[in-house]
Amino acid sequence: xxxxxxxxxxxxxxxxxxxxxxxxxxxxxxxxxxxxxxxxxxxxxxxxxxxxxxxxxxxxxxxxxxxxxxxxxxxxxxxxxxxxxxxxxxxxx
Numbered sequence: 001x002x003x004x005x006x007x008x009x010x011x012x013x014x015x016x017x018x019x020x021x022x023x024x025x026x027x028x029x030x031x032x033x034x035x036x037x038x039x040x041x042x043x044x045x046x047x048x049x050x051x052x053x054x055x056x057x058x059x060x061x062x063x064x065x066x067x068x069x070x071x072x073x074x075x076x077x078x079x080x081x082x083x084x085x086x087x088x089x090x091x092x093x
Contacts, residue, residue, distance in 0.1 A: 025058035029088065037064060037081040037088070045079070053081055061091040 030038040039055060039062065046061065047054035048071065053064040069083035 027055070027057045027062055029062070031085065031088065034066070034085045035082060037085055038078070039081075040078050042077060042079065045074070053079075055079065060093045063087075063089045063091055065089070 025041065027042050028040040032038075042055040042057055042062065044056045045053075046056055048069070050069055051065060051067045053069060053071075055062045064081065064085060064087070066084045066086040069081055071079060072082050073080040
């Protein structure tokens with residue numbers, strides 16, 4: 001199924017003007033300095049503590065480490081994290 005999606009990716013993005021992150025079900029991550037992290041298109045919260053946040057994505061996980069984390073906003077597919085962000089890591093399944 002992944003191969004099918006990657007083959008159709010250029011067609012869908014060019015002719016239907018769909019963004020790559022939507023077509024490939026990728027998370028969109030916006031990092032503002034080391035203080036704010038906004039993630040769209042995740043599939044659920046796995047771990048949350050003062051120093052770690054781990055989210056499920058279509059192809060694996062996104063792990064954020066640091067300290068003094070506070071979740072400012074959380075919607076079904078979006079999250080806004082505040083704190084001192086040290087590392088953002090992608091973990092494949």
